[in-house]
Amino acid sequence: MVAMTSPAAGTAAxxxxxxxxxxxxxxxxxxxxxxxxxxxxxVSFGVARGKTxxxxxxxxxxxxxxxxxxxxxxxxxxxxxxxxxxxxxxxKAPVNLLTYDPNGDDMRSVRGRHVGMxxxxxxxxxxxxxxxxxxxxxxxxxxxxxxxxxxxAMALDILTRVGLPSPSRLMxxxxxxxxGGMRQRAMIALALSCEPDLLLADEPTTALDVTTQAQILDVxxxxxxxxxxxxxFVTHNLGVVAQMCDEVAVMYLGRVVEQAPVEELFDSPRHPxxxxxxxxxxxxxxxxxxxxxxxxxxxxxQFTKVxxxxxxxxxxxxxxxLCDVQSPRLLAANxxxxxxxxxxxxxxxxxxxxxxxTPGRVSPSSSSAIATPPAS
Amino acid sequence: MVTFLIRRxxxxxxxxxxxxxxxxxxxxxxxxxxxxAKIQQFRxxxxxxxxxxxxxxxxxxxxxxPLYKKYWKWASNAVVGDFGQSFFLDQPVNxxxxxxxxxxxxxxxxALLFAWCVAIPVGVYSATHRNTMPDYVITVLQFVxxxxxxxxxxxxxxxxxxWYFGVEVGVLFSREYRDAPWxxxxxxxxxxxxxxxxxxxxxxxxxxxxxxMRANLLDxxxxxxxxxxxxxxLGERVVIWKHAVRNALHPLIMALGGTLPALISxxxxxxxxxxxxxxxxxxxxxxxxxDMYLAITFLLFLSVLLVVGNLLADMALAWVDPxxxxx
Numbered sequence: 275m276v277a278m279t280s281p282a283a284g285t286a287a288x289x290x291x292x293x294x295x296x297x298x299x300x301x302x303x304x305x306x307x308x309x310x311x312x313x314x315x316x317v318s319f320g321v322a323r324g325k326t327x328x329x330x331x332x333x334x335x336x337x338x339x340x341x342x343x344x345x346x347x348x349x350x351x352x353x354x355x356x357x358x359x360x361x362x363x364x365x366k367a368p369v370n371l372l373t374y375d376p377n378g379d380d381m382r383s384v385r386g387r388h389v390g391m392x393x394x395x396x397x398x399x400x401x402x403x404x405x406x407x408x409x410x411x412x413x414x415x416x417x418x419x420x421x422x423x424x425x426x427a428m429a430l431d432i433l434t435r436v437g438l439p440s441p442s443r444l445m446x447x448x449x450x451x452x453x454g455g456m457r458q459r460a461m462i463a464l465a466l467s468c469e470p471d472l473l474l475a476d477e478p479t480t481a482l483d484v485t486t487q488a489q490i491l492d493v494x495x496x497x498x499x500x501x502x503x504x505x506x507f508v509t510h511n512l513g514v515v516a517q518m519c520d521e522v523a524v525m526y527l528g529r530v531v532e533q534a535p536v537e538e539l540f541d542s543p544r545h546p547x548x549x550x551x552x553x554x555x556x557x558x559x560x561x562x563x564x565x566x567x568x569x570x571x572x573x574x575x576q577f578t579k580v581x582x583x584x585x586x587x588x589x590x591x592x593x594x595x596l597c598d599v600q601s602p603r604l605l606a607a608n609x610x611x612x613x614x615x616x617x618x619x620x621x622x623x624x625x626x627x628x629x630x631x632t633p634g635r636v637s638p639s640s641s642s643a644i645a646t647p648p649a650s
Numbered sequence: 651m652v653t654f655l656i657r658r659x660x661x662x663x664x665x666x667x668x669x670x671x672x673x674x675x676x677x678x679x680x681x682x683x684x685x686x687a688k689i690q691q692f693r694x695x696x697x698x699x700x701x702x703x704x705x706x707x708x709x710x711x712x713x714x715x716p717l718y719k720k721y722w723k724w725a726s727n728a729v730v731g732d733f734g735q736s737f738f739l740d741q742p743v744n745x746x747x748x749x750x751x752x753x754x755x756x757x758x759x760x761a762l763l764f765a766w767c768v769a770i771p772v773g774v775y776s777a778t779h780r781n782t783m784p785d786y787v788i789t790v791l792q793f794v795x796x797x798x799x800x801x802x803x804x805x806x807x808x809x810x811x812x813w814y815f816g817v818e819v820g821v822l823f824s825r826e827y828r829d830a831p832w833x834x835x836x837x838x839x840x841x842x843x844x845x846x847x848x849x850x851x852x853x854x855x856x857x858x859x860x861x862x863m864r865a866n867l868l869d870x871x872x873x874x875x876x877x878x879x880x881x882x883x884l885g886e887r888v889v890i891w892k893h894a895v896r897n898a899l900h901p902l903i904m905a906l907g908g909t910l911p912a913l914i915s916x917x918x919x920x921x922x923x924x925x926x927x928x929x930x931x932x933x934x935x936x937x938x939x940x941d942m943y944l945a946i947t948f949l950l951f952l953s954v955l956l957v958v959g960n961l962l963a964d965m966a967l968a969w970v971d972p973x974x975x976x977x
Binding site: 342345347349377382383384385386387390391393395398399400401402403409412413416417448450461464465 | 873874875877878879880881882883884885886893896897970971972973
């Protein structure tokens with residue numbers, strides 16, 4: 275990384291707004307016997323209060339690891355080696371979570387209370403040995419009340435709010451008696467039972483069919499307004515992102531390459547990787563004439579270190595001598611968008627003035643890389 | 651649940667009838683009978699046993715009756731609790747077994763409890779401290795425990811106990827309690843002698859169950875619901891003991907049905923080596939002498955224990971895991 279202090283340098287944290295969580299330069303390594311895998315390599319982003327941030331990217335780009343890192347629950351042999359995660363919860367002074375001991379009481383009082391989490395696989399996310407009621411009340415007993423009867427009442431209340439039928443019967447039901455969609459609702463109830471400030475949703479709809487997926491997204495949106503929480507929505511489904519998110523952060527190889535409001539990202543993607551992603555979405559009626567676009571090349575092996583910008587070996591707009599030598603930083607592109615690319619910033623951090631020449635890979639109508647929305 | 655239990659109990663009866671039939675046939679298969687041994691005994695004492703006497707004895711004991719007749723004779727009495735007479739020891743089978751079976755059951759139960767009480771915590775420790783020095787040490791000890799033959803372990807422990815600790819081995823009671831009526835003192839005395847055979851009998855299954863526990867817990871710790879429990883803010887102790895261990899217990903409970911017979915066969919060897927008044931030595935003797943009513947009654951008791959053990963295991967599993975409960 276090029277260490278430079280330019281006034282324009284910034285992260286999402288420096289966008290002028292109220293963030294529930296600010297992740298700055300987060301580093302997570304997996305120290306395996308085969309070598310060190312840098313799963314998260316300087317991730318920075320922020321989630322605005324009451325809003326939803328989508329985190330998208332290919333499999334293995336570090337999306338889920340980032341979510342687990344916020345909880346300080348990265349599985350062995352993963353280690354958080356650097357960065358900061360600042361939480362600004364409603365009933366708590368702002369704190370860098372990484373100053374807490376991962377196994378300590380401080381961190382545990384954040385988990386479930388201020389930050390909740392739901393997972394990809396509703397079939398395995400609930401313990402088969404305990405009733406739904408028991409599992410929801412367990413968290414409530416830990417954070418909100420010590421009275422079991424009150425905890426049960428609260429659990430019943432949240433089960434009702436996620437739209438499950440006959441919630442009082444569900445209290446004594448075991449997970450295996452429910453369908454996948456119902457289990458995911460129960461899981462959402464569990465995660466939201468203590469009304470957290472931030473919900474980490476790790477691909478919560480991936481394992482569900484499309485109808486159920488839509489219902490689950492509705493429930494999440496409703497409760498988001500009710501509770502006034504923010505959501506960090508990890509997914510690789512751009513359709514879900516468009517439906518659900520206010521903002522999107524695009525990750526590639528353990529880094530955020532672009533963060534922007536959702537319309538802006540879809541209409542005028544800035545980073546070459548984002549642009550390539552958008553082009554590779556199949557579109558109804560448009561695909562007859564040729565093959566679907568793919569991103570050239572493949573993701574480098576997990577143990578290899580790419581010098582310069584991680585995307586440069588696959589980038590159609592690579593600038594030789596710059597992109598393969600220096601790493602771009604995530605810098606403000608305008609008031610509410612950030613991008614990490616030398617096409618948009620000079621190495622010293624100042625904005626690149628000239629329009630970027632784009633080879634004919636983007637739709638022919640686009641003359642500028644930034645301004646023109648893709649035909650949809 | 652009640653219908654399930656009734657059905658299981660009926661199946662148990664059928665199973666036991668089958669086992670008794672098969673074992674009856676098996677014991678009858680080798681040529682000769684217990685009567686031959688008895689006649690040899692008489693002849694050795696210089697008594698003149700004429701062929702008429704032999705015939706009389708054979709008729710009286712029904713030695714030449716067809717198999718089904720013999721079986722019926724034994725089974726119809728066994729149902730009402732009379733298991734016949736030992737040819738060789740001239741005592742009712744009931745008294746012979748009755749005095750010993752409780753020691754066997756007690757010792758096997760104690761060995762089972764010992765195995766579980768050691769295997770679960772050690773397995774949990776081993777899994778949560780995976781690939782550390784203590785884990786390696788436990789692993790090596792497990793392999794030794796699984797590999798070592800019981801009679802060898804019995805001899806070694808017997809030597810250590812008597813040589814270094816001055817413990818009286820080869821008995822279940824000290825001399826002053828041997829014929830005394832049951833009292834608290836006698837019970838304590840029994841316990842002080844019981845630990846050695848219990849360790850010998852339990853070592854194998856302890857080592858094996860520790861290994862099973864470790865493997866299962868490692869498996870369960872990778873499950874999503876363990877992360878869910880952590881994400882609620884639960885402490886690691888609760889996560890492991892409430893959420894992980896309970897799910898890792900299945901194979902241990904299912905192994906219960908198979909552990910009981912293993913313990914009993916271990917008990918036979920150990921009791922012979924340690925010269926303990928349990929059923930083991932008597933059983934082996936009965937088989938050697940073709941003392942058929944004694945032998946078959948033992949076999950029957952062992953199979954009842956096995957079947958009951960399996961039923962207990964199934965019930966315990968239903969208690970631990972709601973998914974196998976039958977509604």
